[in-house]
Amino acid sequence: MSILRKRLNEFDDALNAEEIDLINLKRLCFHGIPDEGGLRPLCWKLLLNYLPSTRASWSETLTRKRTLYKTFIEDLIVTPGEANSDGERVDVTLHDHPLNLNPDSKWQTYFKDNEVLLQIDKDVRRLCPDISFFQQGTDYPRKEIVNASGQRRLHHRVQHTVLRSANVERKGLGVTKIAVSVRKATEDYAPLAEGGEAHWEVLERILFLYAKLNPGQGYVQGMNEIVGPIYHAFACDPDQTWREHAEADTFFCFTNLMSEIRDFFIKSLDEAEFGINSMMSKLTTQVKVNDSEVWMRLHQQELCPQYYSFRWLTLLLSQEFPLPDVMRIWDSLFADENRFSFLIHICCAMILLLRDQLLVGDFATNVKLLQNFPSVDIQIVLSKAAALAGKNLNSP
Amino acid sequence: MAKKTYDLLFKLLLIGDSGVGKTCILFRFSDDAFSTTFISTIGIDFKIKTVELRGKKIKLQIWDTAGQERFHTITTSYYRGAMGIMLVYDITNEKTFENIVKWLRNIDEHANEDVEKMILGNKSDMEDKRVVSTERGEAIAREHGIRFMETSAKANINIDRAFSELAEAILEKTHGKEPQDAPDRVTVDRRVERNSNRCC
Numbered sequence: 071m072s073i074l075r076k077r078l079n080e081f082d083d084a085l086n087a088e089e090i091d092l093i094n095l096k097r098l099c100f101h102g103i104p105d106e107g108g109l110r111p112l113c114w115k116l117l118l119n120y121l122p123s124t125r126a127s128w129s130e131t132l133t134r135k136r137t138l139y140k141t142f143i144e145d146l147i148v149t150p151g152e153a154n155s156d157g158e159r160v161d162v163t164l165h166d167h168p169l170n171l172n173p174d175s176k177w178q179t180y181f182k183d184n185e186v187l188l189q190i191d192k193d194v195r196r197l198c199p200d201i202s203f204f205q206q207g208t209d210y211p212r213k214e215i216v217n218a219s220g221q222r223r224l225h226h227r228v229q230h231t232v233l234r235s236a237n238v239e240r241k242g243l244g245v246t247k248i249a250v251s252v253r254k255a256t257e258d259y260a261p262l263a264e265g266g267e268a269h270w271e272v273l274e275r276i277l278f279l280y281a282k283l284n285p286g287q288g289y290v291q292g293m294n295e296i297v298g299p300i301y302h303a304f305a306c307d308p309d310q311t312w313r314e315h316a317e318a319d320t321f322f323c324f325t326n327l328m329s330e331i332r333d334f335f336i337k338s339l340d341e342a343e344f345g346i347n348s349m350m351s352k353l354t355t356q357v358k359v360n361d362s363e364v365w366m367r368l369h370q371q372e373l374c375p376q377y378y379s380f381r382w383l384t385l386l387l388s389q390e391f392p393l394p395d396v397m398r399i400w401d402s403l404f405a406d407e408n409r410f411s412f413l414i415h416i417c418c419a420m421i422l423l424l425r426d427q428l429l430v431g432d433f434a435t436n437v438k439l440l441q442n443f444p445s446v447d448i449q450i451v452l453s454k455a456a457a458l459a460g461k462n463l464n465s466p
Numbered sequence: 467m468a469k470k471t472y473d474l475l476f477k478l479l480l481i482g483d484s485g486v487g488k489t490c491i492l493f494r495f496s497d498d499a500f501s502t503t504f505i506s507t508i509g510i511d512f513k514i515k516t517v518e519l520r521g522k523k524i525k526l527q528i529w530d531t532a533g534q535e536r537f538h539t540i541t542t543s544y545y546r547g548a549m550g551i552m553l554v555y556d557i558t559n560e561k562t563f564e565n566i567v568k569w570l571r572n573i574d575e576h577a578n579e580d581v582e583k584m585i586l587g588n589k590s591d592m593e594d595k596r597v598v599s600t601e602r603g604e605a606i607a608r609e610h611g612i613r614f615m616e617t618s619a620k621a622n623i624n625i626d627r628a629f630s631e632l633a634e635a636i637l638e639k640t641h642g643k644e645p646q647d648a649p650d651r652v653t654v655d656r657r658v659e660r661n662s663n664r665c666c
Binding site for chain 1: 509511514525527533534537539561
């Protein structure tokens with residue numbers, strides 16, 4: 071029996087149990103989840119506490135969550151003045167209107183939301199530009215959104231509208247020629263036509279709903295890089311029934327993951343126990359303990375951890391490696407019992423692997439090296455990290 | 467230790483709202499290329515370019531920052547060491563221009579008093595989408611006594627010039643006024659009467 075076959079069997083056995091043994095599953099996932107058979111999206115849903123360990127309750131949980139997500143869309147993505155579900159247009163001009171200064175005004179909320187949306191819109195259009203996935207259309211667009219003549223499409227709300235000028239040419243009594251210069255931008259991240267939706271539009275909605283439901287936090291740049299890989303995994307599930315609900319499932323898994331790492335995204339918590347600064351100093355300490363020479367080098371060069379590890383830690387390394395490698399890293403991170411100590415181990419391993427270069431490079435060379443991590447076999451990084459964590463990593 | 471291959475080291479910083487094109491400007495300057503496919507900058511990014519000014523090799527160490535508020539605690543710590551700061555807005559986006567004032571306040575709070583500043587109105591190739599006129603850009607620069615230029619990273623307009631002018635200004639400051647260097651740099655104001663060439 072091949073090693074892969076054996077591993078697939080192990081996963082099948084673990085996942086098919088009536089009551090899934092999460093500790094065992096985590097142990098398996100830590101060594102990497104095989105790309106085959108939709109195992110990754112399923113395991114992630116379990117590791118991120120979206121699916122309960124009792125298989126019998128899956129269907130009820132999923133139905134409940136997905137219905138809830140539908141109501142989020144209905145309740146939170148509203149344009150004041152639009153026709154309600156009965157097809158009746160609510161009269162808004164009498165009590166509420168765009169110039170209404172009342173803080174409870176629907177229009178006030180709408181304009182406020184659009185500021186958040188503007189930021190999200192900029193970021194989802196520049197997510198993973200090296201792959202074409204996010205620019206492609208989803209097979210499962212939200213019908214209530216895409217068939218509303220653009221009304222409920224989020225990016226519609228923040229589109230730049232400018233008055234176009236035209237050259238008017240009139241010759242005597244002849245025909246007036248109006249030359250409107252329409253320069254069509256060939257935009258890669260173009261929204262799809264009525265009835266269709268690109269994957270980035272789906273992500274825009276997920277992030278917007280998250281920001282609306284978590285007003286204390288809102289949207290912070292970088293969240294797009296967290297939701298992206300999860301959605302990619304779910305939307306590429308070989309099983310159609312899972313794929314169909316990728317959006318709602320992603321939303322809840324993302325929300326659960328954010329609840330664990332949200333401190334990284336909140337400025338006022340930078341100094342707190344689980345804030346980003348303490349994570350960075352944990353990393354520095356670990357480098358010092360394991361390789362004092364490298365630590366000393368960086369220290370003498372005043373190469374602060376903020377220069378590189380702020381991004382590494384905040385984004386769970388999603389900007390440092392190609393997507394397939396990121397997914398492999400996340401298998402281990404999500405399987406980590408004491409999240410996210412393994413993340414620190416990985417970051418430390420990354421630095422130690424560059425030791426020879428760091429010891430000869432000057433400040434500028436070293437910052438560049440750390441900010442653009444050279445392409446390596448991710449297995450080497452993870453094995454080194456596992457060794458630092460006092461674990462063994464099986465090769466796939 | 468590697469041999470020192472430059473005469474002077476200048477530290478520059480790029481700031482401005484998210485999406486105005488800071489990373490694109492830097493990429494155009496350092497790699498002479500343009501790409502629409504940039505991921506958003508998280509925290510702080512870094513590039514190096516050596517230029518030659520008045521016979522001196524000057525190494526420019528340029529820090530590119532994230533635009534969003536969340537990253538300010540991280541990014542403002544770089545203000546202190548910066549000798550030159552480029553403030554970027556997007557001429558097709560009113561809000562990014564309005565926020566220039568906010569960014570200037572940030573500089574006042576966190577940077578050295580004698581830091582050289584320059585305002586850049588980027589995306590000047592997108593004339594059909596322009597909402598901030600050149601005059602308004604010039605006016606705010608004049609008001610604060612700062613250099614100003616409209617740039618396009620995409621069409622490669624004024625990018626090199628902006629960096630060399632900023633470097634030139636820093637060079638002049640660090641070396642004091644040398645008699646032979648009659649400043650041939652372009653001043654903020656295109657009209658001659660009252661230009662804002664003063665150092666603040």
